[in-house]
Amino acid sequence: MILASSTYNMFAKPLTAALSPLSLLFLSELITLSFLLMSFGLVPIVERLMSLPPRKFLPLLWVGILSGTIAPTMWFSGLHATTAVNANLFGNAEMVFLILLAIFVLGERWTVGHAIASISIALGIFIVALRGFTEGISIQFGDMLIILASLSFSLGSITFRKYLHHVEPQVAIFVRSITAISAFLLLHVIRSMGEGAPPLFDHELIAELRSFPISLIPALLGFCFIARFCNVLTFYVALDRLPVATVSLLGSLTVVTGTLFAHWYLDEPILWYHAFGGSLIILGSIILETLGLHPSEKHHTAHLEQKLHRA
Numbered sequence: 001m002i003l004a005s006s007t008y009n010m011f012a013k014p015l016t017a018a019l020s021p022l023s024l025l026f027l028s029e030l031i032t033l034s035f036l037l038m039s040f041g042l043v044p045i046v047e048r049l050m051s052l053p054p055r056k057f058l059p060l061l062w063v064g065i066l067s068g069t070i071a072p073t074m075w076f077s078g079l080h081a082t083t084a085v086n087a088n089l090f091g092n093a094e095m096v097f098l099i100l101l102a103i104f105v106l107g108e109r110w111t112v113g114h115a116i117a118s119i120s121i122a123l124g125i126f127i128v129a130l131r132g133f134t135e136g137i138s139i140q141f142g143d144m145l146i147i148l149a150s151l152s153f154s155l156g157s158i159t160f161r162k163y164l165h166h167v168e169p170q171v172a173i174f175v176r177s178i179t180a181i182s183a184f185l186l187l188h189v190i191r192s193m194g195e196g197a198p199p200l201f202d203h204e205l206i207a208e209l210r211s212f213p214i215s216l217i218p219a220l221l222g223f224c225f226i227a228r229f230c231n232v233l234t235f236y237v238a239l240d241r242l243p244v245a246t247v248s249l250l251g252s253l254t255v256v257t258g259t260l261f262a263h264w265y266l267d268e269p270i271l272w273y274h275a276f277g278g279s280l281i282i283l284g285s286i287i288l289e290t291l292g293l294h295p296s297e298k299h300h301t302a303h304l305e306q307k308l309h310r311a
Helices: 002-006 008-015 021-040 042-050 054-080 084-090 093-104 112-129 141-163 169-195 203-210 214-241 244-251 254-266 272-290 297-308
Strands: none
Touching: 002 008, 002 214, 002 244, 002 254, 008 054, 008 084, 008 214, 008 254, 021 042, 021 054, 021 169, 021 203, 021 214, 042 169, 054 084, 054 141, 054 169, 084 112, 084 141, 084 254, 084 272, 093 112, 093 141, 093 272, 112 272, 169 214, 254 272
């Protein structure tokens, strides 16, 4: 699970140079959906979806829009304008947003542990964003998009936690993929109508696919199969065999492994402020786990699942 989730930015970064954010979103969701259907089957997933209470459908759609469409589009746009190392570190802003949303939306009690963990994570992000305060206050546009994407992911996660924590993962992923694909097709139809062209094909997507480098096909398949699909499956396999606290605590290692993978695969530099800021982010994650901020194991499991569904 740690290795699979650590490849997300490593694989996605080179793809942003060949595909627009919307095209990458469409292709990745389409391929991920194919892996999902080959593993679980269309009919069983649809049967489970239709057996859900009607009140679950609106939150499912909302999660699909936030975590499946808006957030990935901003993430891919930001990743194109920043490094995979930075994206890996800035993405942890979602934990701070989740803490704040849990307090204000779910009514969870604010504790000293929450405060210390949030300050540690936020300080780590600021150190990386400001490049160790060596270049003054200068935050890249791509970095800001990653942080905004993290906010959108956290809004989707808190919705999932409040209304959908009993929904099976394959059903939630199915709805998210269908929502993202439908949003892409709808935007294309609207754009085609505005241009007076028949809404049959997305000429931008076709042009990008024609010029898509063959050398990037492994990265595209790796992103969809390893970073997204295998990440979800291995998470639930690990959760069946290990204590929830162990899975959660070890999951924080992706801050380190994701940075190392980006350095190895993309040859991106790891500077001292990356290491220092990353250490503070890891410290904040460890504080969240070791202080026992979750009232029950069931609550802890739901918290882990909501973070996973951003993948």
